[in-house]
Amino acid sequence: MNAVLVIWYIVKLIVYCILGFFYFIIAGFVRLFNLWKAISIFQSYLHLYFKLFGLKIHFEFEDPRTKTASNTVFVLLNQSSFLDSMIAPTLPVSKTRGIINFEFAIYPVIGWFLAITNFVIIRQWSAQAKTTLNRTNKFLRSGGNMVISIEGKRTKDGSLNTYKKGAVVMAINSQSDIVPFTIEGTYESLPYRSLYTKPGEIKIKLLKPISTIDMTYENRDHLKDQLRSIAYENGLK
Numbered sequence: 001m002n003a004v005l006v007i008w009y010i011v012k013l014i015v016y017c018i019l020g021f022f023y024f025i026i027a028g029f030v031r032l033f034n035l036w037k038a039i040s041i042f043q044s045y046l047h048l049y050f051k052l053f054g055l056k057i058h059f060e061f062e063d064p065r066t067k068t069a070s071n072t073v074f075v076l077l078n079q080s081s082f083l084d085s086m087i088a089p090t091l092p093v094s095k096t097r098g099i100i101n102f103e104f105a106i107y108p109v110i111g112w113f114l115a116i117t118n119f120v121i122i123r124q125w126s127a128q129a130k131t132t133l134n135r136t137n138k139f140l141r142s143g144g145n146m147v148i149s150i151e152g153k154r155t156k157d158g159s160l161n162t163y164k165k166g167a168v169v170m171a172i173n174s175q176s177d178i179v180p181f182t183i184e185g186t187y188e189s190l191p192y193r194s195l196y197t198k199p200g201e202i203k204i205k206l207l208k209p210i211s212t213i214d215m216t217y218e219n220r221d222h223l224k225d226q227l228r229s230i231a232y233e234n235g236l237k
Helices: 003-031 035-052 064-068 084-090 110-117 126-141 166-173 217-233
Strands: 055-061 072-076 096-101 119-121 145-149 177-184 200-206
Touching (some): 003 110, 055 064, 072 166, 119 126, 145 166, 166 217
Parallel strands (some): 096 119
16 A cells, blocks of 8 residues: 555544544533433544545435334344444434443443443443343333344454344343344455455445344244344345
8 A cells, every 4th residue: 555545544543533532522521411412422423434534324224114213123233344333323213322342342432432322231240231231121111222233243254253142132121123234345444453444335234123022032042043044135144
């Protein structure tokens, strides 16, 4: 790569990180009074990254009613890149939050933003994890939406990781709809362990909702397998 382009990229990254502290301070203050306005500030910061680094984000809804969803768990079927953690919070659906691991919450700027706008879980602390999951259940039942990766970690080679049960159990417990979604293009723009974001087209496809009404914990594996089949049907491997 041209040395001038590398230097320009680094300059933009430094500027973006510096601006992040100011965005975070403002969002942190606003968070004391209004969660959703704080989330809006976070989204503006994320959109700035997309613009600076040439990422064109496109959302496609198989069911238009998803745009006004409530009590819905949005399940990412393929976690391909760090960029997914930046795109998921910008889903154009109101009252949507996520759940993140404590280890990611301490990641500078982006992790801090995610920590003040989402639910943070400490998996090594079972009592805290249980309390947090109870809070997400109440949030969903009150009409909120959650977004979560079913894999729980990024792919190293572009292929799907093992699906975990957490997302489906969350939906079953709150009798929420599940909206599976895929993200295309992030692995090509920022693959595992890469530090350089390549410009590109990113397509987020939100698929048809799946109802969990009358499902119980015993249905978790069947539902998880159903989501895996949907992933395959949409070209994921």
